[in-house]
Amino acid sequence: MRLALYQVDAFTNQRFRGNAAAVVPLASWLDDALMLQIAQENNLSETAFLLELAPGHYHIRWFSPLTEIDFCGHATLASAYVIFMLQPELPEIRFSTGAVGDLTVSRTGDWLQMSFPKRLALPVSEVPPALLQGLGAAPLQVLRSDQAWFAIYADAATVVALTPDMQQLKQLGPWDVVVTAPGAGFVPAGQDVEHQASQYDFIGRYFWPANGGDEDPVTGSIHAGLAPYWAGHLGKNQLLAYQASTRGGVLRLEISGERVLVSGQVVLYLKGEIEVG
Structure with a gap:
């Protein structure tokens, strides 16, 4: 059986940056074990599998090389890019998911805007030793969401x-770990200081050794929790964020009621076919 496969770099306008995702449109669902094998073979943060339910409406599932994932932002962004590329007449795309309800994606110029439910992080009364030992540097505050x-x-x-000590952080599964700080004075490596300094409201990094890999290049889903946190602390509803991995990625964020609008750019890297079954 031959299947189409697309690989794109999400949350960037530069190839080989952002977070790479594979997108596999399907005519019917494959066996879960086979989808995991495809994700392992792709060896990317996530592979998204799409099943069309109606024009512009898809069921989406996400697999890391280790397991199926409840919620993935960059592979949703990548999937929307592929669908808009194949069906440019669509005004909007709706994705149905198992864990986070329906997600919509629309175009705003050369950016794609995703609508996510807020996933608030709340303070905790007890911080696990593995978190503090794994990070090495003590944080000012620790919270937890359903994700991390x-x-x-x-x-x-x-x-x-x-x-971080990934063996320590791995003990925190099923939760991942996001580290974040204000963006004041931050300049991504290789970029012009005068042009870039302080343009980001906040930055973050994301570690997920229990569910996918050591460090995720750019994590759209976690910004459904980061955006409300920083919006409250900075007193603004529109934010610009940078995920400071070695590949790096830029996210535009907006709080809209109980939704978080997460926008990013996407660059196509590969389109082809895979042989499975």
């Missing part, structure tokens, strides 16, 4: 300098 532990730091330099 949130470690809040005072400055971007501390976040960028972290060298």
Whole structure:
């Protein structure tokens, strides 16, 4: 059986940056074990599988090389890019998911805007030792959402300098770990200081050794929790964020009632066919 496969770089306008995702449109669902094998063979943060339910309406599922994932932003962005490329007449795309309800994606110029439910992170009364030992540098505050532990730091330099112990963080599964700080003074490596300094409201990094890999290049889903947190602390509903992995990625964010609008750009890297079954 031959299946189409697309690989795109999400949350970037530069090839080989952002977060790479594979997108596999299907005529019917494959066996779960086979979808996991395809994701393992692709060896990317996520592979998205799409099943069309009606014009512009798809069921989407996401697999990391380790397991099926409840919610993935960058592979949703990648999937919408592929669908809009194949069906440019569509005004909007709706994705049905198992864990987070329906997600919609629309076009705003050369950016794609996703509508996510808020996934708030709340303070915790007890911080697991594995989190503190795994991060090495003590955070100012620790919270937790349904998806991850949130470690809040005072400055971007501390976040960028972290060298986590992944064996410690792996013990925190099924939760992942996001570290974040204000973006003041932050400049991505290789970019012009005068042009870039302080343009980002906040930065973050994301570690998920229990569910996918050591560090995720750009994590759209976690910004459904990061955006409300920083909107409250900074007193603004529109934010610009940077995920400070080695590949790096830019996200435009907006709080809209109980939804978080997460926007990004996408660059196509590959389109082809795979042989399975």
